Amino acid sequence: MPPEDEAKRFRLGAHRVRDPEETLERALRHAGRFGLTRVAVLTGLDVTGIPVAAAVRPNARSLSVFQGKGATLAAAKASAVMEAVEAWHAETLAAPLRWGSHDRLRESGLAPLDPARLPHSAAAPDLSAREAPMLWVEGRDLADGSPLWVPLDLVTADYALDGPPSSGFLQATTNGLASGNTRGEALVHALAELVERDAHALWLALPPAARAETAIDPASIADPLCADLLARFAAAGIALAIWDITSDLGIPAFRVLALPGREEPGVEAELGLGCHPDPGVALSRALTEAAQSRVTRISGARDDFAPESYAAPARAARRAAALRALSEAVPPRRRFEAVRGCAAPTIHGDLALLLSRIGAAGLGPAAWVDMTREEIGIPVVRAVVAGLEGTPGPAGGGYAPGARARARTRAHA
Helix, strand or coil, X not given: CCCCCCECCECCCCCECCCHHHHHHHHHCCHHHHCCCEEEECHHHCCCCCCEEEEECCCCCCCCEEEEECCCHHHHHHHHHHHHHHHHHHHCCCCCEEEECHHHHHHCCCCECCHHHCCEECCCCCCCHHHCCEEEEEEEECCCCCEEEEEHHHCCCCCCCCCCCCCCCECCCCCCEEEXXXXXXXXXXXXXXXXXXXXXXXXXXXXXXXXXXXXXXXXXXXXXXXXXXXXXXXXXXXXXXXXECCCCCCCCEEEEEEEECCCECCECCEEEEEXXXXXXXXXXXXXXXXXXXXXXXXXXXXCCCCHHHHCHHHHHHHHHHHHHHHHHCCCCCECHHHCCCCCCCEHHHHHHHHHHHHHHCCXXXXXXXXCCCXXXXXXXXXXEECCCCCCCCCHHHCEECCHHHHHHHHHCC
C-alpha cells in the first residue's frame, strides 16, 4: 500500500488532495505527449446546466473522446483530461510481459491471479480459464506488496486492431483504471469503481420487487450539492429515480435514472452510477454521471455508439424500459440518511477502509499495476480484485455473471 497519508483539501463532489484547477494545470503541461488536442465545454448542449466537458485525443488506441463531469466547470475539465491521461498510460503500457496459462505460471514459481475468479466475457470459450494461454503483466498485492501477475486483458487499454492479442476469456474494459494527484488517491478511485460495478451487477441480479425496495426518496436528500443537482434536473423537466445499490461491502453506491418528460430527438433516458465512502459524494457522482451521459448521447461523442442505437426501434425500447424502471421506483421506500457513510479524514484512511471491506467479504487478492511515468509525474494505476463482478452491459465482449451475481439470483429464485 502506498505510504501517503494526505489530508483531503477539496471536498465538493469528490475528496482530493488538490483543487481541480491545480490538477488540470499539471495535466495540461503534458498535453502534447498525450496527443490531447483540445478540451471542450459541453454543458450548453443540454438544459440542466450541470458542468460537462470532453477531452479529445484523435489518435488514441481506445476511445478518442473522454468525458468529464463535476460540481464546477474546472472539476469537469479535470475529470475529462484525467480520463484521457489514464487512457494514454494504459494504451502505452511499458512493462515486461509473460505469455502462458495460469497453471504454467504457477508451475514456474510465479503468483498469478486466478482468471476463474475474474470478470469473464459473455463470449468466453467453454474451456478452463486456468489452462488458457494469455499475456500477463506483473503487479503487486495491495495487502503486502508481494508480486502478483495480472492478465494483460484487465490492464491494457490498447484496443486497436494491431494491439496485443486478447485471451478471449476476460471482460476487457477500463474498470479499475484510475489516475489521481497521488497514487493513494488513484487507488481509492480505482477500487471504488470496481466496487461500484460489482454493486450494480448484484443489484441487477435482484428481482424487480427487491430492487423497488431500494428506491431513495429524493425529498430526504439534504446534502447541499446533491440537493442543488436535483433542483437542476427538476427545473429542466427531467424525471429522476434514485436507488441505493450499496452491496454487502457497505461502501455507499447509487444508481440514477434520468428520463426527459417528453420524447425529443437525441435526448433519452440515461443512467449514472456513483460509489464512494461518503454518501453525498457517491450520489453526486451518480447524478453528474447521468447528466454527462445525456450530453454524451446528444453530442454523439462516443466511438462505441453503434449507428443502430440511434434508430427509432432502439430508442423506443430504451424509453419503454426506462418507464418501467421509473414505475418500479414509485413510491420510494428508503431515506437517504439510512445509507451509512464510512469516509476517513485522509486518502490513506479511505484506501485502508476499502481494502478492509474487500477482505472481510472474502474477496481478493486485490492487485494493482502502477503505470505512473516518473518523467510525467501523474499517478496512474489499474486495480484488479479477484471475486468482484464485472461491468453489466455489452462492454468488453459482454458481461457474464460471476459467482456473486449467480448466488444473488439463486437466493431470490
